[in-house]
Structures are given as C-alpha cells and as structure tokens.
Amino acid sequence: MHSILQCMDCGQHYPVDRMMYTCEHCGGLLDVQHDMDWLRKTVSREFFDKRLGSLDAPYNSGVWRYKEMVYPDVPDELIVSRPEGNTPLYSQPSLTAWAGVGKLYLKHEGENPTGSFKDRGMTGGVTHARALGIKRVACASTGNTSASLAAYAAFGGLNGIVFFQNKQIALGKLAQAIAYGAIGIQINADFDRNIQLVREVGEKFGIYILNSINPFRLEGQKSIMFEAMQQLRWKAPDWIVCPGGNLGNSSAFGKALYEMHALGLIDKLPSIAIIQAEGANPLYRSYESHFEHFEPVHAETVATAIKIGNPVNFKKAVRALRWTEGTVEQVDDQEIMDAKALIDRTGIGCEPASACSLAGVQKLVKQGVIKPHETVVGILTGHVLKDPEATIDYHNGKLEGIVANYPNRLYQSEPTIESLSRILEQAQSPVQ
Ligand SMILES: Cc1ncc(COP(=O)(O)O)c(C=O)c1O
Ligand SMILES: [Zn+2]
Numbered sequence: 024m025h026s027i028l029q030c031m032d033c034g035q036h037y038p039v040d041r042m043m044y045t046c047e048h049c050g051g052l053l054d055v056q057h058d059m060d061w062l063r064k065t066v067s068r069e070f071f072d073k074r075l076g077s078l079d080a081p082y083n084s085g086v087w088r089y090k091e092m093v094y095p096d097v098p099d100e101l102i103v104s105r106p107e108g109n110t111p112l113y114s115q116p117s118l119t120a121w122a123g124v125g126k127l128y129l130k131h132e133g134e135n136p137t138g139s140f141k142d143r144g145m146t147g148g149v150t151h152a153r154a155l156g157i158k159r160v161a162c163a164s165t166g167n168t169s170a171s172l173a174a175y176a177a178f179g180g181l182n183g184i185v186f187f188q189n190k191q192i193a194l195g196k197l198a199q200a201i202a203y204g205a206i207g208i209q210i211n212a213d214f215d216r217n218i219q220l221v222r223e224v225g226e227k228f229g230i231y232i233l234n235s236i237n238p239f240r241l242e243g244q245k246s247i248m249f250e251a252m253q254q255l256r257w258k259a260p261d262w263i264v265c266p267g268g269n270l271g272n273s274s275a276f277g278k279a280l281y282e283m284h285a286l287g288l289i290d291k292l293p294s295i296a297i298i299q300a301e302g303a304n305p306l307y308r309s310y311e312s313h314f315e316h317f318e319p320v321h322a323e324t325v326a327t328a329i330k331i332g333n334p335v336n337f338k339k340a341v342r343a344l345r346w347t348e349g350t351v352e353q354v355d356d357q358e359i360m361d362a363k364a365l366i367d368r369t370g371i372g373c374e375p376a377s378a379c380s381l382a383g384v385q386k387l388v389k390q391g392v393i394k395p396h397e398t399v400v401g402i403l404t405g406h407v408l409k410d411p412e413a414t415i416d417y418h419n420g421k422l423e424g425i426v427a428n429y430p431n432r433l434y435q436s437e438p439t440i441e442s443l444s445r446i447l448e449q450a451q452s453p454v455q
Pocket of ligand 2: 030031032033034035046047048049050051
C-alpha cells in the first residue's frame with residue numbers, strides 16, 4: 024500500500040480501508056498521506072505529460088491522470104469517473120487589466136460535468152466508497168455538492184442522500200440532485216447545522232459522508248493544482264487565489280502544492296490567497312488575530328456557495344496558508360457581484376462565489392500584497408447557471424443593497440418594429 028490516513032495534529036496513522044474523517048485519539052482532521060519516497064521514484068513532469076490527451080479511462084480524467092498522487096492503490100475498475108477535470112485556463116486581457124496584475128489566468132472549475140469543482144472531489148470520495156464496499160453516501164449541501172454527489176453516486180451504482188436547507192436553495196442544483204436520483208431531504212436548518220446532522224446520521228446508519236471533511240474528496244480536489252501547473256508547463260505562478268467557504272479547496276490546494284514542490288514537479292511554491300465574503304468571514308477574522316482565535320459566525324451573503332459560518336477545514340486551511348506564506352482577504356457582496364458581472368460579460372461566466380477570486384485579486388493588488396508584475400491563477404469554482412436569480416436581479420437593479428455598476432438591463436418591447444427600433448437605436452451591448 025502506498026497511502027495511509029494520518030492525523031494532521033498528532034500524527035496517528037490509520038489504514039486507508041476505513042470509513043473515518045477525524046482522529047480517534049485527538050479528534051484532528053485526517054490526511055491521506057502518500058509514500059513520498061515511492062512517489063519521488065515514480066512520478067515526474069514527463070510521466071504526467073505522457074498521459075495528456077489520453078483517450079482511455081482513467082487517465083482521460085483530469086483527476087486520475089495524477090492517480091499516483093490521489094489514490095494510487097485503487098483498482099482502475101472501481102474508479103467512478105465522468106471523466107472530470109481538464110478544465111480551461113482562461114486569460115482575458117480586460118480582466119487582467121482590471122485586476123491590475125501582469126498575468127491573470129482563470130481556471131474554470133465550473134466547467135466540470137455537474138458544474139462545479141466538487142466533481143473532482145466526488146470522483147475521489149465515491150471511488151473510495153466503492154473500494155470500501157459501502158452502498159450509501161451522503162452530504163449536507165449549499166447546492167453544488169448535492170448535484171455532484173447525486174451524479175457520482177448514480178454513476179457508480181450507489182445510493183446518494185443529500186441534506187438541503189429549506190431556505191434559499193439553489194433551484195437548479197436541487198433539480199439536478201433530484202434528477203440524478205438522490206434521496207433529497209429538506210431540513211429547517213442552515214448549512215452549519217446540517218453538516219452536524221449528516222455526520223451524526225452517517226455514524227448511526229453507516230453511511231459514508233462526502234462533505235469536504237472526507238480526506239479522499241480533498242485528494243481529488245488537489246488535481247486542480249496539478250492540472251493548473253501542468254497547463255502552465257510546470258512553471259508555478261506567484262499566487263493562487265480562490266474563494267473560501269468550508270475551506271476544503273484551499274486546504275487541498277495547499278497539500279497539492281506542498282507535495283508537488285517536495286517532489287520537484289514545481290520549482291517554487293505559489294502563495295495561496297483565500298477570499299471570503301464579508302458576511303461569512305470566520306477565517307478572515309481569525310487571520311486578523313494571527314489565527315490565535317477562531318469563532319464561528321452567522322453567515323449571510325449573496326454568494327450562497329460560501330455562506331458558511333463554521334468551516335470544517337479551518338485547521339487545514341491555516342496549514343495551507345502557513346505552508347505557502349498565503350493571505351486571507353474579504354470582499355463584500357457589492358464587490359462580488361460587480362466582479363461577477365465583469366467575468367460574465369467576457370463570455371466566461373461564473374456563479375457569485377467564484378467572483379471572489381477576481382474581486383480579491385484587485386483588492387490585494389491595491390493593498391500592495393500582490394505586486395503588479397506578478398502572475399496569478401484565480402479559481403472560478405462554479406458555473407454561471409448557478410444562482411441565476413442573483414444575476415438577473417443584479418442587472419435589473421433589484422438586488423437589495425447592491426448597485427449594478429456593470430448592468431445589462433433587460434428591455435421590454437411591444438411586438439412592433441417601431442418599438443424594437445427605438446430599443447435597438449439606444450441599446451448598447453456592455454461588452455467593451
Ligand atoms: C461554487 C463554489 N465555490 C466555492 C465553494 C467553497 O469551497 P470550499 O468549501 O472548499 O471553501 C463552494 C462550496 O460549496 C462552491 O460550491
Ligand atoms: Zn490525532
């Protein structure tokens with residue numbers, strides 16, 4: 024075996040063929056720890072480059088191309104892959120100029136099979152469930168996780184169960200989860216309470232939990248970094264910037280970069296900047312106290328995907344920040360929706376939480392933290408079709424407390440050429 028489960032706090036080891044998320048000795052979060060000596064002898068830039076463009080499973084997946092660094096011992100026939108990943112790295116001059124950096128790439132994880140980066144984690148988690156012989160998997164979700172879990176469970180022949188809050192659900196995501204055949208349960212509680220409930224229910228019924236507390240999910244999400252570095256010809260950028268909610272992604276990025284650096288796949292460690300919404304900013308508050316204090320907050324933000332007040336991966340995210348000499352910033356809903364409008368109007372498009380990446384880069388440049396000549400990879404985490412009400416309301420000036428600084432209003436016309444002509448003579452496409 025080339026991997027073990029290891030407690031990040033006390034270092035205790037456990038075998039990987041167990042259904043566990045935290046250390047039995049101290050309660051610390053677990054990592055999947057791979058045999059680095061074996062990896063050093065096995066993987067290289069050329070090793071992964073040879074698999075590029077593969078037509079065959081599992082290496083046609085942008086997760087399993089890096090199988091040795093994700094879940095090396097799993098038999099290929101157990102892998103549940105759509106196949107995910109292979110997402111584009113966009114570079115748009117107008118956004119680079121707006122952000123104020125030398126080079127800005129946006130890696131679009133919304134262009135995964137179910138519309139978010141969660142698919143990269145889910146292929147890892149559902150594959151592990153199959154390796155354990157477990158038949159039921161569950162998660163609490165603000166939206167994207169549920170759609171991803173439902174799809175991967177169905178595809179892998181497992182039963183999926185999703186806990187939703189019963190207010191402000193992303194309708195498209197609820198529809199996806201139901202369509203893919205998961206058991207959907209609406210609960211009168213917020214995400215933070217639902218995640219407690221799903222863990223308790225999981226323990227009681229022997230159901231495997233696939234929220235980002237699951238260490239195999241994070242192994243899959245590491246591939247966002249592997250793939251981005253490979254797309255950059257293994258030349259690491261100065262910064263990786265991403266939104267932070269439950270902090271699984273940023274934790275996975277830290278581990279991925281640390282491992283790649285240790286294995287010589289990249290020559291330097293980029294710094295991670297985690298951007299939180301001002302109304303859901305427990306990591307930012309803790310960062311301000313140099314991580315001496317941590318207090319959950321009551322979360323409120325237009326960016327529903329990161330409306331999380333008590334992130335389960337807090338400690339792993341702090342570790343990622345320390346490893347990479349990273350930083351934390353917050354942006355308010357106005358900044359989020361304006362940045363989203365700019366990303367959207369280039370034709371790339373993303374859901375609100377993703378826009379934290381662009382808004383955060385501009386803010387950090389203004390503060391002098393990111394230097395104008397530096398290269399930045401921002402992560403767009405979800406698809407433009409998530410939270411469409413927020414998009415339509417923004418452009419029509421109906422989003423409470425938010426001014427549409429980059430509007431594209433919807434016109435109403437009579438069914439006549441005169442009425443249409445009046446509109447077309449005045450109307451301007453917002454594209455620069
Ligand atoms: C689109 C999107 N962005 C960001 C996040 C937050 O990611 P994390 O919980 O890994 O911090 C989520 C999580 O639900 C999401 O769906
Ligand atoms: Zn421990």
